[in-house]
Amino acid sequence: MLFRVHSFISVKSFRQSVLFGMIALTVYSCMPIQAYRYIVPDEQDVYRFKYETVKxxxxxxxxxxxxxxxxxxVANWTSKVPLIKLPLDQFLKEQKTKYFVVIKNDSILYEYTDRKIKKYNPVPSFSISKSFVSACLGIAIQQGYIGSVNDRVTDYLPELNYHKNFESLTINHLLNQKSGIRMRVPNVADAYYGKVENVLPYIYFDHKPGEHFEYININYTLLGLIIERTTKQDLHKYFSDNIWSKIGTCDSAVWGYDYKTKHTRAIGCFAGSARDYAKFGMLYLNNGSWKGNQLIDSNWVKQSITPVNSLGENVGYNNSWFIGEKEVGDYMALGMYRQQIYINPENNVVIVSLMKFNKENLDLRWWQILRQVTEQTKSN
Structure with missing residues (x-):
């Protein structure tokens, strides 16, 4: 892709920048020591750090x-390797897949689980949680807690008054990664591992709001705070009450929580099961409705899957959803290390893939791979 996506693509460069910033962090920050050791998220975070249960x-x-x-x-699509058709089981094993499930019309057509997994533990989804935050924002607007995406951020976070760019910064800029805010190492560490509200006095801008697309975590830290302040509920509880507990979820799930300032970590830190992630995908597939109950305004869903930012290679972005070519009409929620909830409305298909970190799979053309699988559901 032709853009910078810090949370799940530029892992190597991000780690390098972290090393240079570590000395400064040690001197100037009050971060917990584990933040320095584990500053780049991985699948063990859910067990290392404190969390709350999502009902x-x-x-x-x-x-x-x-x-x-x-x-x-599936054909092994990369820019370096010739196309080789493989059984899907073999392909997923080679890609260090933990779980992969294909659902069509409320039925499982295919399901893969890594044979090394002996019992269920919640599986981290990383930035997929940003799509959960986006859904919560749509509901908060629907319920009247928030006026609209065009509201100024300072209407809800008035302490952000120390830079002129805050005067024009809107919720929509945060939602669509066009805030112009600079991503700094202390922001990442605090938002992910430290006191969430510590990010508020240290926000800097590289661009004016609306002028530049850059995928950064701080935008969703601010959105999470806005939802919590307006609804007067922790984000994980608001999400559970309005979505997760209403879509037939079965398994235990958790969301990272800052107990010192009492905030859910909106940028990631969610873990659940593949089948339950698929139910969230089905909720969007059905325009925000679950078994006849309209949980999310259908207009919010339709708006979210219409691209507003072009990311190159025929991929768009809107409201934390990555959106494929208009002719196909597919879209996905996407997390670090290729955690994916893929939705193909034309074929009524939802696919969930949950991977271990494997740098080779970052080069794969996942849109084409998931479309291949979707196409084969027609004959099954």
């Missing part, structure tokens, strides 16, 4: 499993 549904929705007529295959 699942009282009644578990179970997908039907249907036999398939033909085994799934």
């Amino acid at each position: 699942h549904a009282d009644t578990c929705f179970e997908f039907k499993k249907v036999p398939v007529k033909k085994s799934f295959e």
Whole structure:
């Protein structure tokens, strides 16, 4: 892609910048020591740091499993390796996949689980949680807690008054990664591992709001604070009450929580099961409705899957959703290390993939891979 996405693409360069910033952090910051050791997120964070439970549904929705007529295959799409058709099981094993599930019409057509996994533990989804925050924002607007995405951020975070760019910064700029805010190492460390509100006095700008797209975590830290202040609920509880507990989720889930300042860590730190992530995908597939109950305004869903930022390679971005070509109409929630909730409305398909870190899979053309799998659901 032709843009900077700090949370799940530029891992190597990010680690290098962290090393240069470590001495300054030690001198000037009051961060917990684990923040320096684990400043780049990984799948163990959910066990290292404090979290709150996200309540699942009282009644578990179970997908039907249907036999398939033909085994799934996939071509190994990269810019370096010739196309080689592989059984999907083999391909996923090579990519160090933990879970992969294909759902069509409320039925599981295919499901893969790493054989090394002996029992269920919540699986981190990294920046997929940003799509959860986006959904919560739409509901908070629908419920009247927030006026609109065009409201100024200072209407809700008045302490942000020390730079002229705050005067024009809107919720929509945060939501669509066009805030112009500079990403600094202390912001990452505090937002992910330290006191969430510590980021507020140290926000700097590289651009005027609305002029430049740059995917950074601080934008969603601010959105999480806005939702919590207006609803007077922790973000994880607001999400559970309005979405997670209402879509038939079955398994235990957790969300990172700052107990010192009492804030949910909006930028990531969520962990759950592949099947439950798929239910969130189905909620969007059905325009915000779950089994006849309209949980998210359908207009918010439709607006969210219409691209407003062009990211190159025929991919768009809006409200924390990555959006494919208009002709295909697919879109996905995307997290670090290729955690993905892929939605293909034309074929009524939701695919969830949850990977271990594997730098080779970053080069794969995942849109094409997931479309190949989707195409094969037609004959199954």
